[in-house]
Amino acid sequence: MNVMSSALVTGGSGYFGSLLVKKLLEKGISCSILDIIDAPDRPSNVQLFQCDIRDAEAVKAACKNVDVVYHSVAQVPLAKNKELFNSVNIQGTENILAAALANGVQKVVYTSSSSIFGIPKKNPVTETDIPKPLEAYGKAKLEGEHLCKRYIEQGLDISIVRPRTMLGHGRLGIFQILFEWIRQGYNVPVLGKGGNLYQFVHSDDLAEACILAANRPGSELYNCGTDRFGTMRELLEALCQHAKTGSLVKGVPARPTIWAMKATTALGISPLGMYHAMLYGGEMYFDISKANTELGWQPQYSNSEMLIQSYEWYLANRATVLTSSGGSPHRSAVKQGVLNAVKWIL
Structure with a gap:
């Protein structure tokens, strides 16, 4: 496994991003954040790049001198704004991937969503099942996955982590x-x-899965959820x-x-x-056996x-x-x- 010593977390002032930053710091990994807001609980040793992810030049500057980018910023369904979904979740994602490629970032971990599967016809859902989103948020997140695959073809190492609904x-x-x-x-x-x-997934468990995915070379897909539901x-x-x-x-x-x-x-x-x-x-509910086997990941909650x-x-x-x-x-x-x-x- 690779050992990443520096990380950029997009959306690091948000719910999941802030928890991911905390867990990275506990593991001795230096962190920076890209977000439009500065959370009051941001640790003093974490640099903030306060900018819009749709600003390609600002994103490129934030991606310099980091080993791994955890891309967790997104417009969520509560926003109910399709245009915002597209500009942030799609164009913003492309800006991150292009900046990571240009800066020689070793790894990108893209936090996707189970909404890309809409209402599945069968369960459990596996990584090989074909996504069929039914609404704007799911469609935008799936387009983000398609962008990841395009940049993987250009040589960028990207792991996609698909969480069930987060709690914690x-x-x-x-x-x-x-x-x-x-x-x-x-x-x-x-x-x-x-x-x-x-099925849900605890935010701490998801953060651990993302970190494990970052330390494993090779572009892969991982479904994540609890094993007790x-x-x-x-x-x-x-x-x-x-x-x-x-x-x-x-x-x-x-x-x-x-x-x-x-x-x-x-x-x-x-x-x-x-x-x-x-x-x-x-x-x-997801089949999480791939994350169990390849990452050694085991949900705790x-x-x-x-x-x-x-x-x-x-x-x-x-x-x-x-x-x-x-x-x-x-x-x-x-x-x-x-x-x-x-x-x-x-």
Whole structure:
């Protein structure tokens, strides 16, 4: 395995990027960050390149004198802006890859997304399955993978890591709504009986997979998720039982609920993205045997462990979360919109 001594993390002020930086520093790897914002918790020994990833010259300057680039910056589904998806997730990715190639970077690790598979026809999903994204975010992330393959052909060493939905300490976004409902004792919905198998990945586990991929020469694809997961109902019931606030998991009719979720998302009155509406009642989980075998990667957290940890972090930091503004969507509270009314009828 290669040993990388210096790294650039794009999106290093965001939820996952900041955790990745922390883990790299713990391993003795010097880090710099490329981001449009400067997070208040950025370590003093981490240089910030405060620029837009769509600025090709600024990106090229940031990629100088680093061994590995971890490309984790992205516009997420909560942004609901297709043009922003394309310019940041596609053009921004090409800028990073071109800069890495020009600067002789030894390795690029591209954090992709399980949304590139849409709603899979079979599970578990493997690295050889053909992606079929169904919405703008998934399509943009897949285009990023296609760009990676083009630059691999030009000699750039790139590993693509595809995570399932991330959880862990500090993970908020739409999960903040779930946590707030349970904190207040409101019931939470599942579609139908909630028997769909659904897999998450802890952000710490994902960071470890990315670092292992960076240290392994050769361009590869790796699917990453926990190896201990069950149904959506089981997961939410475990959290309700842990919280002891009186919240229960309630089944709601699947088809009309999905229709309503899509409609309110399209109207802009729901905080959910179209991907959330399509997959909440769907089933999806990765085969992670390739990452196990080739990287020696083993996830440390189960679905329920990571969700409970995320909930407890929210309770401990709620006052700060609710008064802060700006920053990464995954590190922030979100407005409930029409969901604020839904909780009263469950």
